[in-house]
Structures are given as C-alpha cells and as structure tokens.
Amino acid sequence: MTLTELRYIVTLSQERHFGRAAERCFVSQPTLSVAVKKLEEELGIALFERSKSTVQVTPMGERIVAQATRVLEQANVIKELASEGKDQLGSPLRIGAIYTIGPYLFPHLVPMLSELAPQMPLYIEENLTGELRRKLRAGDLDVIVVALPFTEPDVLTKTLYEEPFEVLLPKGHPWLAFDEIDKEMLLEERLLLLGEGHCFRDQIIEACPALNARINSPSNTLIAEGGSLETIRHMVASGLGITVLPRSATGLRFYEDGLLETRPFKAPAPSRSVAIAWRTSFPRPKAIDALTTAIERCRPRLDAVSEPTRATTRKALA
16 A cells, blocks of 8 residues: 555545546556556455446545545655755745635735745645635645635634625716615615625625525526626626625726725624634644735735725715
C-alpha cells in the first residue's frame, strides 16, 4: 500500500470516473485502474463497483476512502513540518475564497500581500463553500476566506471584518428618493438573486424571511436567478430589477455616473461576517498572520467602493 494508491482511490471516489480521476492524478487511465485493482487485491475487498457508465464506492470502500483522506492529510503535514525551520513566507500560499468575496478582495489583496511577503506568491481558487471546505480538509488549500458561520473539526477560524449589504438600483428607480431601504420593501420589487448553493443567497433570505415564500411560489415573478454577482449587476444596470449585494461587490465604478446607485438598509441592517479558516495542523502561522494583516489593510479600499457615487446622488436629490 502506497500514498500514491491512496491518492488514486480518494480521487476516484470524488470523480466516480476512471478517466477524469486519471486526468486529475496526471497518469494514464490504465495506470490508475491497475493501481486501484492492486490495492483491492492487497486488501482482499472491492472498494468500487464498476459498470460501463458509472463507478460507485462500496460501503466498506467509503470507510477506507475516508481513512485514506486522513492519511494523505497527515502525510502532507509531515512535508510541511519538514520545512518548518525554513522561511514560512518563502513558499506559495494556497488560498481559496467564495465567489462573492474573491473577485472583490483579491485585486486589493494581491498587491498588498506582495508588499508584506514578496517571496510568498498566491495560488488562488474561487469556489462554493462546500467545495472549499473539502479542499481545505484534503490539504489542497492552505487557507480559505468564507462567510460565517463556518465550523469544521480541526479547523481554526478568525473573523476579519463585518460587511453590510446594500440595495443596488438602476437609473431612475423610485427608491432613489429614499436615504435608507426597509427590508420588507424587497417584497415589492423584482429581486435578482444567486442560484441555490450560494451562501449569500441564503443570507439575504435569512435577513428577509418573507422572501422564501415568494421564491417557492409557483406563480413567482419577483425572483430571477443569476450565476454570479457580476451577471446580476449587469441585469440591474439594464433595468431588469434590483438586487442586494455586499458593499464591496456593488461595482459602481464600472458604469457611467447614475446608471447604478446603492442605498443602505435601515437599522438593523443585514450584513455578513467574513473570516479565514485554516487547519490546526498548518505549520506556517506567519503566513496566516501576513494574510490577516494584508486583508485588514485592504478594508478601507473595500469600504470606499460605493461611497463616491452614493454621496453624489444624495447631493443631487437635495
């Protein structure tokens, strides 16, 4: 039994397809297939049920794959411990972020971190919370940026900042006459939301529970689903409806003055807590400290994203 064979069965259990698993492991399909069969023969049990169209993990295979995942994680820790005496800021940091944070944080974070730790390049990935969780546990990522709540065994979290939500409105919308928006007003308009699986969608519904009945209504005409905040913002600019965004994602600077405007919510305004999470066994605390410091220094830039346009609009209304 080798670590390579364990990596093969873990990958195959995730892909459920020999070809895709082999591609992820950078080997040929016959090589992976022979290695998996060899391990099954060594253990004396079948780990997978094979058919022409699918590969299924057997019940005992599920238990062995879970243990193999833990073994691979610990093997990766051994490698990291071996380099613990070296410069903790002298090798790449693998960082992931959810889709509603990454595109708005990374343009500020990358140059800031390059000043604080110039010898520590970033491997960057954007994904859903569930996938980032899995990759953090498997050791494919070192640290992830997520919205709380986030709990996982043997994983540490640190809250970085609180980010308010704002209402994004198209040019000429009657709500521009208000300085603040009541959450219940969202029921009166066509509201554009992310599709299922995005935690930000859930946070908006949690802030205004009455929306849930609208979303699940067969005759619903208020909700249009988009695949990304960027897509939804473009639809708002075109006049299709309104949306709710975290302040850093409003992106007003990408449009001519007045085409898009934002309004804050009345208190208590909905918001989200943004945090980083990393494994307790991760042996580079200085890298986590550098990342935390860089993100904290980015906060003024993220907070200022929508301020100029909002101030201009209020002056015009006055």
